[in-house]
Amino acid sequence: MTSTEKYHIMKSMSYRIFALFLGLTLFGLNFQSCKKDFDEPPIRELPSLTGNTTVAQLQAMHTIGDPADSISGDIIVEAIVVSSDEAGNFYKQLIVQDATGGVEIRIEMNNLYNDYPVGRQVWINCNGLYLGDYEGNYQLTINANGDRIPEGLLPEIIVAGERDQPINAPVVTIADIKSSTQYRNMLVQIDDAQFATADAGQPYADAAAQQSANRTIVDCNGESILLRSSGYSDFVSELTPSGKGTIFGIHSNFGSDAQLYIRDTDDINFNDARCSVTVGGNLIDLTTLRAAYTGSTTVAPANSKINVYVISDRNTDNLVDQNMVVTDGTAGITIRFSSAHNFNEGDQLEIGIDGATLDEFNGLLQLEGVNTANVGILSSNNAVPATTVTLSDLNTNAETYESMLVKVVNASLSGGATYSGNLIIDDGTGTMDLFTRFGATFASDAVPCGTLEVTAIVGQFTSYQLQLRNPANDVVGGTTCTAGPADLTTIDSIRMLYTGSNVTVNAKKVSGVVISDAANGNINNQNLVIQDGTAGITLRFSNAHSFNLGDSVEVILNNGVVSEYNGLLQVDALLTTNATLIASGVTPAVRTATVAQILANAEDWESTLVQITGATIGGDATYGFNDITDASGTMDFYTSNGANFKGQTVPTGTVNITGILGQYNTDYQILIRSTADVQ
Secondary structure, eight states, rough: OOHHHHHHHHHHHHHHOOOOOOOHHHHHHHHHTOSSOSSSSSOOOOOOOOOOOOOHHHTSOOOOOSSOEEEEEEEEEEEOOOOTTTTTTSEEEEEEETTTEEEEEEEEOGGGGGGGGTTTTEEEOTOOEEEETTEEEEEESSSSOOOOOOOOOHHHHHEEEESOOOOOOEEHHHHHHOOOSTTTTSSEEEOOOOOGGTTTTBBSSSSSTOOOOEEEEETTTTTTEEEOOTTTTTTSSBBBSSEEEEEEEEEEEEEEEEEEEESSSSGGGEOOOOOOOOOOOOEHHHHHHTTTTSSSSSETTTTTTEEEHHHHHHHGGOTTTEEEEEEOOOOOEEESSOOOOOOTTTTTTEEEEEEEOOOOOEEEEEOOOOOOOGGGEEEOSSSOOOOOOOHHHHHHHHHTTTSSSEEEEEEEEESSSSSSEEEEEEEESSEEEEEETTTSSSTHHHHHHHHEEEEEEEEEEEEEEEOOSSSHHHEEEEOOOOOOOOOOOOEEEHTTTSSSSSSOOOOOOEEEEEOOOOOSSOTTEEEEEOOOSSSSEEHHHHHHHHHHHOOOEEEEEEEEEEEEEEEEEEEEEEEEGGEEEEESSOOOOOOOHHHHHHHHHHHHHHHEEEEEEEEEEOOOOOOEEEEEETTTTTEEEEETTOOOOSSBBOOOSSEEEEEEEEETTEEEEESSSSGGGBB
16 A cells, blocks of 8 residues: 555545634525626635644654654644745755744645745644654655655645745844754844854855755854855855845755755845954964864864965966865965855965864875864955075975965976976976966966976975966066977877877977868867878877868977877877978878787777777767777777767667777777768
């Protein structure tokens, strides 16, 4: 017997009484309104019922944490709807409250706001339902498992009355909410509230990933509560206001966290000037904080705070957006928040670190678990001086300088034409890696030549490295690099340079025919695959190129890096300005071979055009993850997600396949340029 069938049996007698009562009420209203004047349109009368149980009395039937309790008997709750799913921040749930408390009703129905808008009076016939809780929040469900009430049963359970009834939202403080359970599932009003500094001016949630997010609300007494917003809400991309004021929200609990949910952004009125955040605790310096680390996860000194200056730049994306690097002059440290922060280079901050922890990530010491409500901005736009060091000194004392701003003079950069990835900085006393994330706004900028002054943050990722904030300010001097003289050489000779570690190319250029086709998307448009009479190779540019299949090109490789990416040999960090079109419409040579021959010679034939005849395609029925089989063997046949023919049906039967021989880790694979390569 299903839970719905059980519900009907348990409820039948009570519902007959409820329905009879409602029917007599409506009959009496209709009878009194009967007239002989049929020209006047009828007026629909709404029910006027009386509940016999308050929400608080209903809640008393269940003990938080216990299994859900079955409700029997004539239990009718009269309440007002306070939630709305119109903006997408509530999902298949109705929150109702009276003067004594609130309760969630789980309902298998969307767009509840049409029938049950905010302010509508309702009567809930609870007989046959179950009262339980989730994380301490009371909820009415169809069974003991917490399942939602089917839409078809709603007329038997909820009777809707007048709309636009007044809602008396209790005016409370955050401290009130945290100290009592009585406000759970209730619409409350909190005055003198604001978003924590780190969460002001941030999106309510993650629109791209459609992920819910928490933002911290603080009051002028320093208390904090989480505002949770759905990644599917209509306001997901809107930015949180930076002022102070009043917020209305439905309170819930999750674990040890008190939370608020708004119906839409009209629930937030933060138009007044912010109140200052008072950070308590004893002031300690960063040297003391770093010294507290024991070698494994360490709780930060209790009842402490730090006064620091931000030296990282969140706007150039050379750090993940959750990280911030700060210094106080004695030392530096990286702070990792649970979500993106909005503190700027030059901000002076006072940060309460009570409850935070110290730990290492790939060798880099970080302060984690900082409550954004405990961060106050003391001033902004401060100029933080860098410490001038030699690379010899820096290599010797890197742990001391970690997460500090340093300046290296008389330096040069090598190892790539653009900042992306690892470069080598050399000042004559030593060398160190200079690392730039691929996603940094300046990753594809050209690296200058000559003598430079380089200002950077000392970091660590298993080994010590420097990271720029913005080369427009951090790299001073030098000149624009020119390609310089380059000797024409064969592709095979370039491939031979690689012996297991990265090699920077100097004074070399190659010419060849383009065998890739970026237009169809199966090869990234920053990658260009060319071959000459000796071999083939993949060239990786710092930005998208414009060459076409069959173009004859000449490419200066100066400062390019011969390296492997997932096993595929390539020349990385090239500038498109160093590539020249010689001719178009050239037919590239194709090597016809069996699968066995290709696999036996794969490293030598990598990044060249091959053809397999008399083959069949297995694996997926559409272009994606496939394999090619001929009489000699089987090998991988791969189509990337970016290909415009990904997902099209692959041919059946025997075919001839022409494609580029590629590699992914230890597996060699065929990549076609278009479906015309399969005949």
